[in-house]
Every structure is written in C-alpha cells, then in structure tokens.
Amino acid sequence: MSKGTRRFLQQMLIYGLLFFFLVIFLFPIYWMFISSFQPNSALIKLPPQFWPQDGTFQNYVRILTTPKYLNYYKNSAIVALSTVAICILVSIFAGYAFSRYRFPGRNLSMSAILSIQMFPIVAILISLFVFFSRMKLINTYAGLVLADITIALPFSIWFLKSFFDTILRDMEEAAYIDGCGRMRTIFEIVVPLVLPGLLAVGIYSFLISWDDFVFGLTLINRDTMRTLPVGIAMSFLMENEYDWAGMMTVSVVASLPVLVLFIFLNRYMVAGLTQGGVKG
Amino acid sequence: MSRSADAQGKSTAQPFHLSRKRQDNLFAAMLILPAFVILAIVIFAPIARGVWMSFMDYTLATRNNPTWNNFENYRKLFESGEIFVYFRNTIVFVTAVVGLEVLVGMTIALLLNTRIVARNVFRALFFLPWTIPSVVVALLFGWMLQPQYGVLNYLLMQIGVIDGPLVWTQHPRLAMVSIVMAAAWRLTPMMIVMFLAGLQSIPAELVEAAHIDGANDLQVFRRIMLPLLTPVIATTVLISIINNFQQFTIIYNLTAGGPINKSTTLSIATYTKAFTQFDMGAGSAIGVLWLVALAFFTLFYNRYFEQRNYAE
Numbered sequence: 001m002s003k004g005t006r007r008f009l010q011q012m013l014i015y016g017l018l019f020f021f022l023v024i025f026l027f028p029i030y031w032m033f034i035s036s037f038q039p040n041s042a043l044i045k046l047p048p049q050f051w052p053q054d055g056t057f058q059n060y061v062r063i064l065t066t067p068k069y070l071n072y073y074k075n076s077a078i079v080a081l082s083t084v085a086i087c088i089l090v091s092i093f094a095g096y097a098f099s100r101y102r103f104p105g106r107n108l109s110m111s112a113i114l115s116i117q118m119f120p121i122v123a124i125l126i127s128l129f130v131f132f133s134r135m136k137l138i139n140t141y142a143g144l145v146l147a148d149i150t151i152a153l154p155f156s157i158w159f160l161k162s163f164f165d166t167i168l169r170d171m172e173e174a175a176y177i178d179g180c181g182r183m184r185t186i187f188e189i190v191v192p193l194v195l196p197g198l199l200a201v202g203i204y205s206f207l208i209s210w211d212d213f214v215f216g217l218t219l220i221n222r223d224t225m226r227t228l229p230v231g232i233a234m235s236f237l238m239e240n241e242y243d244w245a246g247m248m249t250v251s252v253v254a255s256l257p258v259l260v261l262f263i264f265l266n267r268y269m270v271a272g273l274t275q276g277g278v279k280g
Numbered sequence: 281m282s283r284s285a286d287a288q289g290k291s292t293a294q295p296f297h298l299s300r301k302r303q304d305n306l307f308a309a310m311l312i313l314p315a316f317v318i319l320a321i322v323i324f325a326p327i328a329r330g331v332w333m334s335f336m337d338y339t340l341a342t343r344n345n346p347t348w349n350n351f352e353n354y355r356k357l358f359e360s361g362e363i364f365v366y367f368r369n370t371i372v373f374v375t376a377v378v379g380l381e382v383l384v385g386m387t388i389a390l391l392l393n394t395r396i397v398a399r400n401v402f403r404a405l406f407f408l409p410w411t412i413p414s415v416v417v418a419l420l421f422g423w424m425l426q427p428q429y430g431v432l433n434y435l436l437m438q439i440g441v442i443d444g445p446l447v448w449t450q451h452p453r454l455a456m457v458s459i460v461m462a463a464a465w466r467l468t469p470m471m472i473v474m475f476l477a478g479l480q481s482i483p484a485e486l487v488e489a490a491h492i493d494g495a496n497d498l499q500v501f502r503r504i505m506l507p508l509l510t511p512v513i514a515t516t517v518l519i520s521i522i523n524n525f526q527q528f529t530i531i532y533n534l535t536a537g538g539p540i541n542k543s544t545t546l547s548i549a550t551y552t553k554a555f556t557q558f559d560m561g562a563g564s565a566i567g568v569l570w571l572v573a574l575a576f577f578t579l580f581y582n583r584y585f586e587q588r589n590y591a592e
Binding site (some may be wrong): 254 | 293294307309311312315322326392405407409412413419420421423424426434438465474522525528532533560564566568570574
C-alpha cells in the first residue's frame with residue numbers, strides 16, 4: 001500500500017469517525033426540532049417520521065399564544081438580565097480589588113471564594129429556603145437573582161482578576177497623579193480595557209441563570225413568578241404529560257436564547273471555558 | 281495635599297505614609313464587600329444553619345417547634361442503610377458519566393487534533409449539546425426514551441437489539457443508564473473543548489521528533505501526549521466530578537430518582553427528604569454528610585496530584 005493511499009484511508013477513517021460521533025451528538029437536537037414541527041397525532045404514529053411529512057407551525061402558534069409560557073419566559077429574562085448586570089458590577093469591584101491591592105486576608109478570601117465553586121448547592125437548599133423565608137425573599141425576583149449570582153460569582157471574580165492582572169498600572173498611576181478619584185479610575189480607564197472579559201462574564205452568568213432549575217424550584221412556588229425551566233417541567237411532566245409536540249416546541253423556544261448567543265459569540269464561550277475552573 | 285507617589289502608589293511624602301496604605305486597604309475592603317455580603321447570605325449563613333438543622337427534629341409535625349434530637353437524624357440514615365444507597369448511586373453515576381466523558385471526549389479531541397479541514401466548524405458543532413438547558417435535555421431524552429413512541433426503542437427494535445419496547449426511565453437498571461446518557465451527552469462537549477485546547481498546546485516539534493525517532497502513533501500518545509496532558513485531564517476531571525456530584529435537574533426531571541430510589545443520588549435524596557417528605561432535619565443531615573465527604577475527597581485528590589507532580 002503506497003503512502004498516499006495509507007494517508008487517504010487514514011483521513012477517511014478520521015472523517016468517518018468524526019461524522020459518526022457528530023450524528024450521535026447532534027441527533028437529539030435534530031429530533032427536538034423536527035418533533036416540534038409535527039402535531040401530536042403524527043408523533044404517536046409508528047414508525048416515527050425522520051422528516052416531517054406534514055410540517056406545521058401550529059405547535060409554535062399554540063405555545064406562543066399561551067400566556068402562561070410567555071410569563072415564564074418573561075420571568076426568566078428578568079432574572080437572567082438582572083443577574084448579568086449585578087454579577088458584572090460586583091465582580092468588577094472584587095476582581096479589581098484582588099488584582100490591585102495587597103490587603104490582609106487577601107489570599108484567604110480568594111481561596112474562600114474559589115472554594116464556593118465546588119460547593120454542592122443542593123446540600124444547603126433546605127436552610128437557604130428557611131433563611132430566605134424569614135427574610136421574605138421567597139417568590140421574589142431578588143431572592144432568585146441573589147442565588148444565581150452566587151453561583152456565577154467565583155468564576156467571574158477570578159476571571160476578571162486575571163484580566164486586570166494583565167493590564168499595566170501605568171494608566172492608573174497617571175490618572176491618580178492627574179487627580180482622578182479611585183472609582184472614576186476604575187470605570188473610565190481600566191474597565192474599557194477589559195471589555196472582552198466583561199462580555200465573557202456576562203455570557204457566563206447569563207447561562208448560569210437561564211439554566212437554573214434548583215433555585216427556581218425551591219425559592220419560587222407561585223406560578224406567576226415561576227421561571228421557564230421550572231414552569232415547563234411542571235407543565236409537561238404533570239398536566240400536559242402527553243403533549244410531546246408542545247413539550248418539544250417549548251424546548252426549542254427555551255433553548256433559542258442560548259443557541260443564538262452561541263452562534264454569535266461562541267468564541268467567547270469557549271474562551272471562557274478553557275481559562276480554567278468552570279461550573280458546567 | 282501633595283500628590284507624589286512611587287510605583288506602588290505609596291505616598292512618598294512622609295506625613296501621609298500610613299494613611300495611604302490604610303486608604304488602600306479600606307477601599308479594597310469596600311470593593312470586596314458586595315461579593316462577600318452576597319456569599320454570606322447565600323452560602324455561609326445557610327451552611328451554618330444547615331449544620332444546626334441537621335441536629336433537629338424538624339418535620340411537618342414539628343415545624344413550629346423543632347426540637348433538638350442530637351444525632352437521631354444521622355442514626356436513622358445509617359441504620360436504614362439509605363445513606364449508603366445514596367452514596368453508591370451517586371458514585372456510580374459520577375464514575376459512569378465522567379468515564380464516558382473522558383473516553384469519548386479524548387477520542388473526539390484526538391480526531392479533531394489531526395490535519396482536518398474546518399476544525400472550528402466541527403468543534404462548534406460538537407459544542408452544541410452544552411448550550412441546551414438542562415431541563416430541556418431531561419425532557420428531550422424523556423421523549424426519545426418514551427416506551428411506545430420514543431425513537432430509541434424504535435431504532436433498537438429495527439436493528440434487532442431488543443424484542444419489545446423498554447421502559448427506560450422506570451426500569452431498575454436502565455434508569456441509571458438513562459440519566460448517565462443524558463448527563464454525559466450534555467457535558468462531554470466541555471471535555472472535548474478542554475482536551476483539544478490541551479492537545480493543541482503540545483509543541484508539534486515534540487511529536488515530530490518522536491516520529492522521526494521511530495515511535496508510532498500509539499507510543500507518541502502514551503509517552504508524550506498523555507504526560508503533558510495530565511494537568512489538563514486532572515483539572516477537568518475534578519471539575520466534572522464535582523459538577524456531576526451535584527447534578528439535580530437532569531435526574532429529577534428524567535427519572536425523579538426512581539424507580540424506588542434506584543437512581544436517587546445525594547442531591548435528589550436531600551431534596552426529596554426535605555421538600556417531599558417534609559423531614560428537613562434528615563435532609564440537612566444528608567447535606568452535612570455530603571459536604572464532609574466532599575471535603576475529604578478534594579483534600580485527597582489534591583494531595584495525590586501534588587505528590588505526582590513532585591515525583592516528576
């Protein structure tokens with residue numbers, strides 16, 4: 001066998017294996033989409049159609065005109081965007097402090113914050129619930145935002161700190177000599193230099209919040225305040241158990257923000273991950 | 281006020297020497313305060329309270345007047361053997377998921393690391409499952425594993441692997457398989473991305489030199505790539521273990537821990553004990569035991585890998 005032939009066969013094998021794995025990984029997503037374009041009557045027919053014969057938008061019309069789901073969507077959006085905003089702000093402060101200042105307890109607090117990363121939230125869910133009850137944070141956006149931020153904070157602070165570390169202090173020194181206050185220095189001089197980092201933190205905290213189920217399940221029990229993940233789980237695992245078409249349609253709709261983010265910003269998502277410790 | 285400063289921002293004007301440093305520390309403390317307040321409210325306070333609650337009889341009956349009951353909650357967990365079931369299920373789940381992730385992830389990463397066209401397109405496509413919300417993953421797999429109408433049973437019957445439809449999510453053995461499949465599907469992309477990044481950071485010259493010296497691909501992988509990748513693998517595996525230990529959403533919405541505790545991991549157990557069976561004391565106790573186990577695990581894991589580093 002000539003070297004050229006061997007090389008060619010090797011390449012074929014590699015592409016073959018890659019496509020094999022790709023099919024396994026993408027098939028569920030494909031299935032989700034085509035199930036959403038078929039009515040339930042088609043979905044319960046065997047054999048299942050691998051390409052919808054009577055593709056229809058009726059599921060989408062149905063789901064998107066049901067106030068309940070739109071409300072869940074709205075709640076999730078509010079919580080997620082608030083989480084992003086506050087998380088970015090808090091981690092700018094903390095990341096900057098850890099990067100620029102050597103204060104007593106610095107290393108200890110850095111370790112403490114990072115160790116939260118490994119923390120099993122479910123273990124303290126019970127006491128969190130009791131605690132939040134006493135503080136009247138149950139069934140509020142604020143309670144949920146607080147909880148979501150906590151999960152996103154360790155990585156965000158650590159990530160922004162590393163970013164700040166790469167920026168030379170010359171500009172800040174110059175600003176200080178020119179009489180610029182500390183806060184102003186941070187926001188007008190340093191922050192513009194770390195915008196990619198802020199974007200990564202924003203995406204990361206959005207993903208954490210959008211994906212959250214446990215906190216939404218525990219801290220919210222009024223249906224009008226429910227977030228999307230909990231809302232659709234309750235709806236399609238209880239009353240609408242057999243509405244698979246609707247279930248898949250809602251699934252697509254729920255995945256859309258993240259898919260869209262991914263299409264446009266996947267470089268940042270991947271960059272964030274490869275930087276180190278991340279909560280998946 | 282004279283504004284002269286040296287490179288560290290320390291005032292070189294004598295009268296202000298102390299106050300500048302103190303100002304710095306105060307400012308730093310202020311900056312960190314918001315983060316710490318949030319963490320204190322959501323993590324530190326509940327930990328303390330959780331430990332305290334684990335020693336109380338705090339059920340639906342006693343909710344207005346919980347009483348101290350020493351180690352009673354713990355005793356019951358050990359006596360009934362429940363806690364061992366939960367730990368065992370969790371360990372089985374985590375091992376299976378992480379094992380699959382590493383094997384499949386490394387394989388795909390190695391494939392992507394070769395001379396192929398449009399690597400970034402492939403990588404982006406492989407990354408897609410990670411972007412799907414966990415709830416959706418659970419519902420989606422629930423639909424694909426549906427006994428009568430699900431596509432998996434159909435395909436398996438067509439190929440001839442099984443004779444009749446399997447009830448995946450409520451089967452004593454297959455329930456665990458179901459949740460492992462779903463979790464591994466969603467999380468392997470992260471492994472692929474991490475391993476690929478690690479592989480691409482290995483200098484090509486090293487691999488070439490080895491080939492020139494006569495090593496075949498397998499030897500190159502074992503003797504050169506693996507040792508260089510060990511830090512990446514170790515870190516990624518640790519993160520994955522910790523994440524999967526806490527997995528709740530996929531399990532809760534796919535099998536709900538069933539049937540009869542067969543797929544109940546620590547996270548499901550903690551939740552259902554407290555919120556379905558209304559035994560908050562016992563639930564907190566499970567949580568405390570979990571935390572203790574995690575602390576030991578992390579300690580030994582780090583120590584093991586530190587020693588290995590020194591040995592090299």
